[in-house]
Amino acid sequence: TGTTRPQRLLRAVQERATRGDSESVIAAIDHFCRHQEWAMNVGDEKGFILDSVVSEVSPQTALELGTYCGYSTVRIARLLPPGGHLITLEFNPNYAAVARQVIAWAGLEDMVQVVEGASGDWIPHLREHFGIESFDFVFLDHWKELYLPDIKLLEECGLLRKGTVLLADNVICPGTPDYLEYVRKSQSYESHYFGSHLEYTRAEDGLEKSVYLG
């Protein structure tokens, strides 16, 4: 036994970051991942692109698929407009437990709802359970095999509206070929690729931004 990597990441936040200061929480996680242990956060380079898309959309309702330790959750939530709210789905209860504490350390717990369970199980219930009409912004960062089935489910559940912005991490590494083909070929999406690098490395990766046209 001993600690897990998410628990060691949380300890680094609690030791290095200032309570209530989301920028210091982001910096503490980036420092941990660069100098202690690599972890699968979207990271600072792709995170800067994420910030610019979130700022442009300024979403009242946002959905994140894949919370992990809450790094991108904090990046998104700190940029939400007044009244904005972020729902983040996490399958792994240990990750969810760490993420809740990271989000609280950043002082963003009032704008974020961490929901435990499988995205495919939860998506059909988001409207009735959280009173969501549709999402303005969706960040896909969970399992590459679920990106395509989950956006099809979001479409079927009427949770996307004309102009909803989807942003997908890891479209090159580990890679989501079926998702990329779908959003780039479909008449229902306008897609753009932002080239970048795999978090904390020099390997190629990028984000795909896709606007739902209805």
Ligand SMILES: O=c1[nH]cnc2c(O)c(F)c(-c3ccc(F)cc3)cc12
């Ligand atoms: O499973 C994942 N879910 C969400 N995001 C990921 C990620 O950003 C990664 F870099 C990676 C990753 C893990 C190991 C590698 F060697 C390369 C990428 C995985 C995920």
Ligand SMILES: [Mg+2]
């Ligand atoms: Mg990722």
